[in-house]
Amino acid sequence: MNFEELMKLLTERFTNGTFITGTISQPRSKTDDLKRVRMKPIELRGELHIQFEYQFERILKHENISVNKLYPKLLELLEQFRQVHAEFSDEKVHVQLSKKFKVLWKSEKVQSEKVLNLSHNRKKNYLLDENTPYPFLVRLGVQTPDGKVKKQKHDKFRQINRFVEFIDDSLVHLPKDRTIRILDFGSGKSYLTFALYHYLRIEKGLDIKVTGLDLKKEVIEECSLIAKDLGYDDLEFLVGDINDYNEETSIDMVVTLHACDIATDMALARAVKWGAKVILSVPCCQHELFQQVHSPALDVMLQHGLIKERFSALATDSIRAELLSLVGYETQLLEFIDMEHTPKNILIRAYHTGKKPTDADRTRYTEFKKLLNAKPFLEQELGSLLE
Numbered sequence: 001m002n003f004e005e006l007m008k009l010l011t012e013r014f015t016n017g018t019f020i021t022g023t024i025s026q027p028r029s030k031t032d033d034l035k036r037v038r039m040k041p042i043e044l045r046g047e048l049h050i051q052f053e054y055q056f057e058r059i060l061k062h063e064n065i066s067v068n069k070l071y072p073k074l075l076e077l078l079e080q081f082r083q084v085h086a087e088f089s090d091e092k093v094h095v096q097l098s099k100k101f102k103v104l105w106k107s108e109k110v111q112s113e114k115v116l117n118l119s120h121n122r123k124k125n126y127l128l129d130e131n132t133p134y135p136f137l138v139r140l141g142v143q144t145p146d147g148k149v150k151k152q153k154h155d156k157f158r159q160i161n162r163f164v165e166f167i168d169d170s171l172v173h174l175p176k177d178r179t180i181r182i183l184d185f186g187s188g189k190s191y192l193t194f195a196l197y198h199y200l201r202i203e204k205g206l207d208i209k210v211t212g213l214d215l216k217k218e219v220i221e222e223c224s225l226i227a228k229d230l231g232y233d234d235l236e237f238l239v240g241d242i243n244d245y246n247e248e249t250s251i252d253m254v255v256t257l258h259a260c261d262i263a264t265d266m267a268l269a270r271a272v273k274w275g276a277k278v279i280l281s282v283p284c285c286q287h288e289l290f291q292q293v294h295s296p297a298l299d300v301m302l303q304h305g306l307i308k309e310r311f312s313a314l315a316t317d318s319i320r321a322e323l324l325s326l327v328g329y330e331t332q333l334l335e336f337i338d339m340e341h342t343p344k345n346i347l348i349r350a351y352h353t354g355k356k357p358t359d360a361d362r363t364r365y366t367e368f369k370k371l372l373n374a375k376p377f378l379e380q381e382l383g384s385l386l387e
């Protein structure tokens with residue numbers, strides 16, 4: 001087989017539906033900054049693409065190439081590198097190129113059982129797979145460089161995966177004709193912010209711009225550095241207070257995970273004012289109602305401090321959901337992840353529909369508020385939007 005025949009064969013094999021994963025390595029020039037390239041098939045807007053992950057000295061970059069542009073891309077790379085490993089559903093291939101571009105092709109048939117496993121993996125490609133190394137998870141210390149989830153990080157990995165499922169469900173509500181603008185309020189160490197970026201930009205190839213905002217300067221500096229190293233050009237991190245953040249006029253998706261107490265309400269109010277199409281919010285430390293709730297009809301419950309605390313937290317989230325419905329959101333309270341059976345385990349999911357509330361809806365909310373003697377912070381924040 002000569003070099004030209006190799007190029008044609010690889011292009012055909014990478015695009016005929018049997019390709020699983022590949023690596024191009026051994027740069028011809030030792031001084032080349034690009035060390036290796038990983039490849040895998042992905043589906044973007046219903047069409048097969050090959051994703052190239054370029055591993056430079058310090059950073060990783062990604063590029064999604066459509067099938068009709070694959071030949072020139074492969075040619076460019078195989079002129080720079082001397083080795084290709086590729087795994088297909090029926091065989092494993094190893095190609096070695098000599099200095100003068102002579103081709104040595106070795107292949108090994110794989111068992112049908114392996115084929116089944118691999119097709120299963122490909123199906124799971126949409127969400128994060130346990131044995132695939134993801135650069136952001138390796139960098140954040142969740143996975144080892146070869147893709148094993150670290151023992152003490154299994155819960156985190158499941159939580160991230162669950163969150164990605166919610167992101168995936170939300171896709172239909174996001175705009176398709178322009179850059180999707182996403183904000184993560186109280187992003188902290190930003191596991192989910194990176195997961196969101198990875199999933200929407202790298203896996204799905206969507207045009208997005210993501211901002212993580214947090215009060216903590218050192219954490220934000222660390223996250224900015226990681227984003228830069230990973231080549232995540234449209235992910236930025238800013239130091240700031242949710243309540244003072246007035247940089248934008250419109251945002252498509254607002255995310256908060258465990259933003260403490262009323263920081264969640266501030267974020268929800270901001271999201272509504274921007275007309276965000278999707279809100280995903282996992283609240284925590286809901287103290288507000290605990291101080292306010294007073295209802296003789298509920299004393300059988302509220303006389304117990306433990307019950308009062310849990311009741312207040314659940315009532316807070318119910319009120320948040322109700323308020324979001326009153327300002328035009330289809331809202332659900334869902335189980336986030338079953339690792340903690342606490343009120344922290346609730347995810348508020350709201351999709352903007354613009355549906356107007358009826359008088360009965362308003363009365364239902366007012367009656368509930370009266371029953372508890374509650375003066376919800378979110379209601380004050382939403383102000384005239386509720387009228």
Ligand SMILES: C[S@@+](CC[C@H](N)C(=O)[O-])C[C@H]1O[C@@H](n2cnc3c(N)ncnc32)[C@H](O)[C@@H]1O
Pocket residue numbers: 185186187188189190191192213214215216240241242243256257258259260263
């Ligand atoms: C419990 S941590 C959660 C971090 C991250 N979302 C996660 O789930 O890993 C809450 C974060 O919210 C941030 N935070 C709290 N109030 C905030 C506010 N008013 N403005 C910006 N960030 C805030 C804190 O600094 C903290 O990093």
